Amino acid sequence: MKFTHTFGAALVAALLATACGKKEEAAPVAAAPAPAAAPAPARTSVEVLHYWTSGGEAKSAAELKAMLEAKGHEWKDFAVAGGGGDNAMTVLKSRAVSGNPPTAAQVKGPAIQEWANEGMLASIDNVAQAEKWDELLPKVVADVMKSNGNYVAAPVNVHRVNWMWANPEVLKQAGVAAMPKTWDEFFVAADKIKKSGNVALAHGGQNWQDFTVFESVVLGVGGPEFYTNALVKLDPAAIASPTMTKALTTFRKLKGYTDSASTGRDWNMTTAMVIGGKAGFQFMGDWAKGEFTAAGQKPGEGFLCAAAPGTANAYTFNVDSFIMFKLKDEAAQKAQGDLASAILSTEFQEVFNQNKGSIPVRLGHDMAKFDDCAKLSATDFVETAKSGGLVPSIAHGMAVEPAKAGAIQDAVTQFWNDDKLSVAEAQKRIAAAAK
Numbered sequence: 001m002k003f004t005h006t007f008g009a010a011l012v013a014a015l016l017a018t019a020c021g022k023k024e025e026a027a028p029v030a031a032a033p034a035p036a037a038a039p040a041p042a043r044t045s046v047e048v049l050h051y052w053t054s055g056g057e058a059k060s061a062a063e064l065k066a067m068l069e070a071k072g073h074e075w076k077d078f079a080v081a082g083g084g085g086d087n088a089m090t091v092l093k094s095r096a097v098s099g100n101p102p103t104a105a106q107v108k109g110p111a112i113q114e115w116a117n118e119g120m121l122a123s124i125d126n127v128a129q130a131e132k133w134d135e136l137l138p139k140v141v142a143d144v145m146k147s148n149g150n151y152v153a154a155p156v157n158v159h160r161v162n163w164m165w166a167n168p169e170v171l172k173q174a175g176v177a178a179m180p181k182t183w184d185e186f187f188v189a190a191d192k193i194k195k196s197g198n199v200a201l202a203h204g205g206q207n208w209q210d211f212t213v214f215e216s217v218v219l220g221v222g223g224p225e226f227y228t229n230a231l232v233k234l235d236p237a238a239i240a241s242p243t244m245t246k247a248l249t250t251f252r253k254l255k256g257y258t259d260s261a262s263t264g265r266d267w268n269m270t271t272a273m274v275i276g277g278k279a280g281f282q283f284m285g286d287w288a289k290g291e292f293t294a295a296g297q298k299p300g301e302g303f304l305c306a307a308a309p310g311t312a313n314a315y316t317f318n319v320d321s322f323i324m325f326k327l328k329d330e331a332a333q334k335a336q337g338d339l340a341s342a343i344l345s346t347e348f349q350e351v352f353n354q355n356k357g358s359i360p361v362r363l364g365h366d367m368a369k370f371d372d373c374a375k376l377s378a379t380d381f382v383e384t385a386k387s388g389g390l391v392p393s394i395a396h397g398m399a400v401e402p403a404k405a406g407a408i409q410d411a412v413t414q415f416w417n418d419d420k421l422s423v424a425e426a427q428k429r430i431a432a433a434a435k
């Protein structure tokens with residue numbers, strides 16, 4: 001989301017109007033009746049924009065709703081469908097420009113700074129300091145949540161993006177004995193699955209899903225250092241390098257293993273193909289595990305999880321978070337603090353992340369009740385933070401400011417969709433988008 005000057009100015013004007021205006025004109029009241037018992041405090045309506053609309057996601061969002069309502073507030077659901085959140089961000093911008101932002105919104109990564117730089121965010125530093133978030137959170141996460149040293153966003157989880165999901169029955173039928181660890185092994189397995197009559201790779205042909213697969217291929221082919229140079233630092237030499245040529249060639253080869261109905265399919269309908277035994281593999285972040293969980297499946301039985309080929313020593317992180325908008329109403333400000341506190345609570349972190357497929361964002365959270373995929377993710381998160389294998393997901397808005405990430409995403413999707421586009425031309429377009 002690039003704030004053009006007019007958009008920025010409109011936002012500031014809208015915000016000033018909100019901050020100074022009366023949110024609701026008080027209705028004229030009749031002469032006060034004889035004093036009765038003190039009325040119960042009004043429940044503050046907390047409108048929350050998010051894009052968690054799939055089965056697993058909706059169950060997770062319901063946990064947050066329940067926790068906020070237990071604190072005496074009313075959750076006003078502002079769910080905008082569309083995986084990856086592009087639709088939600090478009091709707092959020094229009095609400096903000098009209099001077100009527102929601103109480104809170106699912107916004108993450110560098111986009112948080114853009115909203116903060118427009119002066120639109122409420123500080124939740126009072127909660128963060130009281131609850132010592134700096135000690136609770138990994139520094140790499142805390143830094144993303146702050147603007148000028150103050151917390152302006154509450155982190156919800158840590159998703160790992162570089163996962164490969166599989167249906168063990170489909171693999172067995174095809175004679176695939178183990179989860180592929182390299183891209184060469186992947187294509188051998190995919191050929192066997194194709195020959196056995198199933199779809200080898202379940203893929204949803206939407207730009208953010210293409211980008212999600214692409215970033216795992218770059219990570220697997222080039223490793224975390226190359227990934228960082230090419231897709232975080234946007235180094236032109238890395239983008240033009242033979243390693244990127246190899247990654248794009250590998251990425252294109254995957255297309256031959258997808259099905260003809262892939263274009264436009266939502267990510268969770270794509271996961272359903274693996275759940276239903278129609279497809280062998282899916283490359284997707286671990287919100288996909290939320291779909292297996294919602295379908296009552298357990299890792300090692302109904303599905304398998306493994307790092308995408310070549311990425312076992314790397315971890316593309318994607319941290320969901322909520323920003324709170326500056327609102328005049330003191331009750332709304334209190335509710336925002338309660339929402340932030342609920343999000344970081346141990347009990348919420350436990351139940352939400354078990355449903356969402358992610359791992360708790362609090363350091364040292366006891367993983368005993370989590371499944372083996374989550375335990376592997378938690379271990380790898382710590383290990384890769386030490387080894388340098390922990391990298392921000394560009395496809396999920398953690399690495400590069402939204403407008404530039406979107407332009408690169410479009411170049412990648414053009415390459416995926418247009419078989420006549422050469423690898424060299426794709427590298428040029430990615431480099432141009434990355435400028």
Ligand code: GAL
Pocket residue numbers: 051052057082083084085159267287318319320396
């Ligand atoms: C990601 C988001 C996840 C999940 C996924 C699919 O960007 O961080 O929480 O919503 O998109 O929509």
